[in-house]
Amino acid sequence: MIGGLPLFLWGFCVSTVMLWHGTFFINSLAHVYGSVRYRTPDQSRNNWWLALLTLGEGWHNNHHHFQSSANQGFFWWEVDGSYCVLRLLHRFHLVWDLRTPPAHVLDDRPGRRRAPAVSRGWRHGHDPCVRGPTEG
Ligand SMILES: [Zn+2]
Numbered sequence: 001m002i003g004g005l006p007l008f009l010w011g012f013c014v015s016t017v018m019l020w021h022g023t024f025f026i027n028s029l030a031h032v033y034g035s036v037r038y039r040t041p042d043q044s045r046n047n048w049w050l051a052l053l054t055l056g057e058g059w060h061n062n063h064h065h066f067q068s069s070a071n072q073g074f075f076w077w078e079v080d081g082s083y084c085v086l087r088l089l090h091r092f093h094l095v096w097d098l099r100t101p102p103a104h105v106l107d108d109r110p111g112r113r114r115a116p117a118v119s120r121g122w123r124h125g126h127d128p129c130v131r132g133p134t135e136g
Helices: 004-029 048-053 060-065 081-091
Strands: none
Touching: 004 048
């Protein structure tokens, strides 16, 4: 058997336990620490350092606001490593129908009329996961 017991321990047991801890980490800390962009019925928050540690899961208030979105970082400055991987897989036609939040969902913030990412064309060709931010 290729890899044997070490592959089983590291490739399945350790990685699964790390995944659990990442999930529990977000489900507890991202409801306590961070900022609130959208009014949601929970105490979810966006937290940049949790997002860096968990490849984008720290944008938890965004996630609770629009849960069917493939990306959790809604704006270009919200680093979302998981979404970058999904976009790469999409480019190779390994995943499809990636859903992103529509403009009215992004704009649904107290005191906001228009999301800055939309006005800068973020959703229409300025995705840093696909192209550089200066490319059109
Ligand atoms: Zn939550």
